[in-house]
Amino acid sequence: MGVLALWWGILSRIFAGKTKTDVLPPSLSFNGQSILITGGTSGLGLETAIHYVNLGAASVIITARTLSRGNDAKLAIEKRTGKKDVVNVMVLDMDTFAGVKGFMKQLRADVTKLDIVLLNAGVHNFEFQQSPEGWEQDIQVNVLSTILLGTLMIPWLRQIKKTGQIQHLGFVGSSSHYISPDISKWPTQDVLQTFNKKENFVSGLHNYAISKLLFHYGALELSKLAIDDDGNPSPIINIVCPGMIRTNIARGFANKGPLYKLIEAAFMFIRCNPADVGARSLVLMGDTTKEEHGTFRNPMLSREEYASKSAPMLTSPEGKRMQAQVWKEITGVLVKAVPEVGDIVRP
Template sequence: MSIIQPLLLPLWGPGSRSTQGLMRVSSSSSFRHLPSLSAAPARSAGGLRGAISTYKLNTALEPSRRLPAIFRAVIASSSAFSTGRLYTTIPHTVARRRPQTTLLKQHYSGLGLVHARKATMAGGLIQKPLAEPQTKFTNKTVLVTGANSGLGFEAATKFTALDAKRVILAVRDVSKGEQAKATIESRTGKKDVLEVWQLDMNSYPSIRDFANRISSDPDGLDIAVLNAGVFMVGYEKSTYGWEETLQVNVLSTALLALYLLPKLRDTARKSRSQSGSFSLLEFVSSRRHEKVALSEEALEKPDHGLLDQFNQATNYNSSKQYQTSKFLLMCVMRKLASLVKDSGSDVVVTAVCPGFCQSNLSRGHQGILADLLRAVLNALVLRTSEEGSRALVSGAAVGPEAHGRFWYDDDLHDLIHPLLSAEKGEPAVDKVWDEIVAALEKDVPETKQLIAELTRSS
């Protein structure tokens, strides 16, 4: 597998034309030697096309000259950024289609990042810009997990700027959390709003201690954004015997949700006198869950444990495992939404997708080519973490109509995966939920008690 493949698969999938085309480019032996960078700017050379297809693959290039050629390709393609505009043509070798020229409107963020508001890349990927959230969160207490970087950090910044009374940054490393807190306070000018709480999603005792602290806190909990997650490079097992992606993204997140829901419910009950008041549990998911291939026949086999199947090291693929974890997480969301509704609680349970974003999830993929591709994707395709975080914040303000539904691209959607479709009875939800509960019970004996507490009438 090419070193860049794990970075491409989350975007387009292992069998897509885009991934296959880029695999051919990245795995070929070399790039032709590039001319001096003082040549015509990238805009006149065709932008990215000028950086790749003008300097076509040539096996005659000796290995010692490949690295400079690759870097000059990227620098040449990005040299037009300073103009504020970039005309780029996607080469036929990447897209398997006629070249398409797109005007990319660039703008510079406060951090000096350059990114595309709208881009047409291989495979026709288009991400419209998300609206900036405007709803105020006055007098609300908001919890964000994974809040020291990426989407979580940017979402916490927005909640703070939008007048939240209290924002809890749940982080594994408290020192990094304190750094994030200081940065947010500097950006927003808001003091005495942010708190840093320790939470290790790989440790059930840490999750339990965190939840107990939340439960005993005199203030309520209005909004919980469960953003913490991992995208592993290779197969690794947690302390509890589960592959790390399943552990953090599914099992630990489900457990934390069970612990938090009573506090969310109590807060909603106390706020019933306020018109339109509700508490909210938000899972940060991905539309990649729609790509998970799983048959109803597989679900019907009594000896066919789905979690055990996805826990195997054989033929492990990090990108497929990530999208599988998001499918399982959507099952958790749907089941909890059903249980909460049946109990008569005023807690909204929902999921959001921030789109394809620059984040730290792929930080485990290291090396020159990984960094190279990451730079190109960041510049031309991906939303920044700030842009993606808008979905987390706007999704938290939608209201009861978001219950059990999926928020992405500034709109609510019903789930379309055939095994999650309400029209087909959501055949995967109960099986996945039962397996998750059984897995948690082995190490967290109070799991069923938490569920019983959740299902009692509010």
């Protein structure tokens, strides 16, 4: 019965049809703007970079784990857009806090203008793996390193902000943050360490959803930090989910064997939209208003639908308590690893 239920779940998802998507307005332009995209060598990151170049961006920085991989992506973007001298490559290792610190050091030294920052880099493991820092890798990359990078970005973006400039800081989230996790079963203390234990790694899908909810709590707290002395967001922060997209983020699933590879291929082809279609949602993040600051953007749901579905995790008393606890734990880890974080999160 369990096997039949599993296959029914897989097949029902495969034949459910593709998800709704965003559309780029014909008048949309990023003429002259400077943009940074982490994880820009494939999938959503690469396609978002291509969109921005085609829409007039003057400078697009993409990050890669290695310079050679980044340069390959740069050549691919130049070939598809027909534009050179727009894309630059920087190396970013999200597996370690030192990698994030080193990246920010280079960024501060080399870059004097940014209009849009998209933190897209992420992982989705289907087996328990730990980073060099000792954290389960989904938690390390999707939560701790991403929130660290976002935290360090806020004061630096303000520092380089020009008069009248509107800056955006976007995060790629996931709808799984409100679909799978049941926080009523979570501990009230040591939440991060609980999910850092191998015995609590239920499955890759389950753990990815947990990492995305932990991240979401952190990103919502960053949206509070981004409010300046005048009560305005600086930068404007948004979390974006483009829907189900054909990318290689779940490559660990296909690597489990031929059957898994076949299931992934069928699911990706029938159920998921191409990466260039999903990337439209990420592009539109760079055009949001200050009234949209701190919101979760998803083409599949209205704001009202999302508010209803996410209430147990986010706006219920239990959700608010969990967000405060997770933020306390995240900042505790980050301040210990990168002391300057303390000056940012504790006014």
